[in-house]
Amino acid sequence: MILAVKDGNFYYSKGKIKEKTPFLYHDPINFELKPGEILSILGPNGAGKTTMLKCIMGLQPWKQGASYLDGKPMSSLPQKFIWQQIGYIPQASKMTFAYSILDLVIMGRAIYIGAFSKPSDIDRKLAFEALESVGIAHLAEQSCNSVSGGELQLALIARTLVSNPKILVLDEPESHLDIHKQKIILETIQNLVREKNISCIINTHYANHAIYFGDKVLLVAKNKPVITGNVNELLNEKNMLTYFGIEVKKLQMTNQNLTFSVLVPEYFGMKTI
Numbered sequence: 001m002i003l004a005v006k007d008g009n010f011y012y013s014k015g016k017i018k019e020k021t022p023f024l025y026h027d028p029i030n031f032e033l034k035p036g037e038i039l040s041i042l043g044p045n046g047a048g049k050t051t052m053l054k055c056i057m058g059l060q061p062w063k064q065g066a067s068y069l070d071g072k073p074m075s076s077l078p079q080k081f082i083w084q085q086i087g088y089i090p091q092a093s094k095m096t097f098a099y100s101i102l103d104l105v106i107m108g109r110a111i112y113i114g115a116f117s118k119p120s121d122i123d124r125k126l127a128f129e130a131l132e133s134v135g136i137a138h139l140a141e142q143s144c145n146s147v148s149g150g151e152l153q154l155a156l157i158a159r160t161l162v163s164n165p166k167i168l169v170l171d172e173p174e175s176h177l178d179i180h181k182q183k184i185i186l187e188t189i190q191n192l193v194r195e196k197n198i199s200c201i202i203n204t205h206y207a208n209h210a211i212y213f214g215d216k217v218l219l220v221a222k223n224k225p226v227i228t229g230n231v232n233e234l235l236n237e238k239n240m241l242t243y244f245g246i247e248v249k250k251l252q253m254t255n256q257n258l259t260f261s262v263l264v265p266e267y268f269g270m271k272t273i
């Protein structure tokens, strides 16, 4: 399935104020995402990344332009069909329902379970395996209300895994996770994309995570051109200064004949150890 956005732009209406509201993005959004591709969206706080994800999926209608699934305008497609294709994981938020973590994940199977049917043993098994794959199977019977924000985030990712989406959309999935859980999430996303040949859009504050995926990036910031392209070309010292106002060094490391790039903020180099 190919997801495309053509000439997308958006503004939040200012209630009754008649003045013309400027567009949130300096330029219209344009990209095409094929199976097996990962697009990382990077930009400072308030640049409009979450809004962009919502517009891309149709949760927030573009004020200009449109999103397309396999060439068909998303606005013309049934909601049920769209949500069978897209697995969306919003930013972590506290759940107020007393479901168990396992039940939360089983809900991800809803599109495969008949309206009047109960989840089968297979649904339960798949849900448990998804919890294992993100490293929190030990929390299966615990209530959603009694786990940490990061653990809940992992459970929401597991819930999306069991629904077998063709397009995975994640809004800052690593933001509440410790460094080991971040690794699990990054590897899980990359394996899913490769093995199931799905596509993925991820909002992230971690430029190095985008480099890890090594695929496409979209850079956005207030009053700056929106640019899209290859991670290795766009995530450089000049663009980090332009889009984030921070000086970084792009370092190259070689390990077992593989060369990796990493962006290191200059302030790390200013301290003497």
Ligand SMILES: Nc1ncnc2c1ncn2[C@@H]1O[C@H](COP(=O)(O)OP(=O)(O)OP(=O)(O)O)[C@@H](O)[C@H]1O
Pocket: 012, 043, 044, 045, 046, 047, 048, 049, 050, 051, 052
């Ligand atoms: N419902 C809303 N009504 C009006 N303005 C909004 C609304 N939601 C967000 N905004 C504003 O739109 C801008 C973009 O918000 P958005 O949440 O998309 O940014 P973001 O890049 O995801 O930020 P962050 O990195 O901090 O999560 C911000 O200035 C925000 O205050």
